Amino acid sequence: MxxxxxxxxxxxxxxxxxxxxxxxxxxxxxxxxxxxxxxxxxxxxxxxxxxxxxxxxxxxxxxxxxxxxxxxxxxxxxxxxxxxxxxxxxxxxxxxxxxxxxxxxxxxxxxxxxxxxxxxxxxxxxxxxxxxxxKLGPDPFTLTVEQFGDILKAAGRVQLKGVLRSQSVIAGIGNAYSDEILHVARMSPFKPASNLSADELQQLFDAMHDTLRDAVARSAGLAVQDLKSEKKSGMRVHGRKGQKCPVCGDLVREVSFADSSLQYCATCQTGGKPLADRRLSKLLK
Structure with a gap:
């Protein structure tokens, strides 16, 4: 998308x-x-x-x-x-x-x-x-770190992945770039939104801005037919299950849902602990 x-x-x-x-x-x-x-x-x-x-x-x-x-x-x-x-x-x-x-x-x-x-x-x-x-929320590029913090506090225990890709909360970020932002920020996609320290808030805010601005800069001036390949080639973890993390060399892992999936690096984002695959967990119950 x-x-x-x-x-x-x-x-x-x-x-x-x-x-x-x-x-x-x-x-x-x-x-x-x-x-x-x-x-x-x-x-x-x-x-x-x-x-x-x-x-x-x-x-x-x-x-x-x-x-x-x-x-x-x-x-x-x-x-x-x-x-x-x-x-x-x-x-x-x-x-x-x-x-x-x-x-x-x-x-x-x-x-x-x-x-x-x-x-x-x-x-x-x-x-x-x-x-x-x-129904759109604010554009990421218009937010201050204080406003971003207020959004996360209001989200409560909702997971960071869900907050970042909710269009009514923050406009424009979807499944792919939420994976990328969280990898850059070195945070678990399942971390509760309101459970961030001041340093972690700044870290996530900077990761959001840097990731999106870098992607916009890479896409600028490209012909329409080249945008899809540029997006894919610029991904660090999204869509790269089983490949090596470009930061630490660990394998990129995946969690599957009914109609989507997320990719992450356990070493960089979850202290080396693999996240449970929600789809598989339901089958085992």
């Missing part, structure tokens, strides 16, 4: 190429992807783009008071073309959920792999009309 660094780079890519371009086509080919009906998507046609911004994991393309909001979900992606096809895409056929064409002939397709169709497109007059944006 694209997270804050990749979405920030996508927004910057579109800002550079699409601002001042006008919509000439905006076709929804996966009916389930369009989550709004007023204003209609056709209201974008002819409007020049003013700006492209990021709200958490949402991309906001604004044009004369109308906003095209995109959430790529777990398996979605944006595929840019300097010369976009103007052919009609048959609804329900293939991975394309939406096709956009600008007045210079460029444009993009929104695609989604797999059978779980969760990619979402909204056309609204105010981004706050999108439920997911209205």
């Amino acid at each position: 694209p997270e804050l660094p990749e979405v920030e780079s996508l927004a910057g890519f579109l800002r550079e190429r699409a601002v001042e371009r006008a919509f000439v086509r905006a076709d929804i080919t996966a009916i389930s992807a369009l989550k709004t009906f007023d204003p209609p998507i056709s209201s974008l046609l002819g409007l020049p783009i003013d700006d492209v911004r990021r709200h958490g994991k949402f991309i906001d393309i604004s044009a004369q008071g109308i906003h095209l909001i995109i959430h790529l979900a777990r398996a979605g992606w944006l595929r840019w073309r300097e010369e976009q096809s103007t052919g009609l895409v048959r609804p329900g056929k293939g991975p394309i959920a939406c096709r956009v064409v600008f007045d210079d002939g460029s444009g993009f397709d929104l695609t989604e792999a797999g059978t779980q169709k969760k990619l979402a497109v909204y056309v609204v007059r105010d981004p706050a009309e999108v439920p997911g944006i209205a």
Whole structure:
């Protein structure tokens, strides 16, 4: 799933190429992807783009008071073309959920792999009309360490992993970067959020900022098609089960859940003690 660094780079890519371009086509080919009906998507046609911004994991393309909001979900992606096809895409056929064409002939397709169709497109007059944006917590880059500490205290005994990836608590961090942040901070993903000393709070805050800023810097200026490989290659532990930890050389371990998993280094993060695999534990009961 694209997270804050990749979405920030996508927004910057579109800002550079699409601002001042006008919509000439905006076709929804996966009916389930369009989550709004007023204003209609056709209201974008002819409007020049003013700006492209990021709200958490949402991309906001604004044009004369109308906003095209995109959430790529777990398996979605944006595929840019300097010369976009103007052919009609048959609804329900293939991975394309939406096709956009600008007045210079460029444009993009929104695609989604797999059978779980969760990619979402909204056309609204105010981004706050999108439920997911209205519920977003603060952006990590806007937080002070004191505000971050207040968030963790309010979370109580909730595990750090869950707090970091909850969009209503902190916007933009998902499964991958929460693993990375906790590895950099040398903390267990299961550590209670409110159980941090002042030094540990600063350590986690710095790890969050450093990890995200490094990822944003690595992604800056990359072509859209290169962002996925850059994200994968930059991971220290996420998605690297069984490989060596780049810090200590121990093997990266995994804990599996019903619909996701986390990766960590026991030596760096849990004092050498492996965490119980929750899915396996249920089977053994």
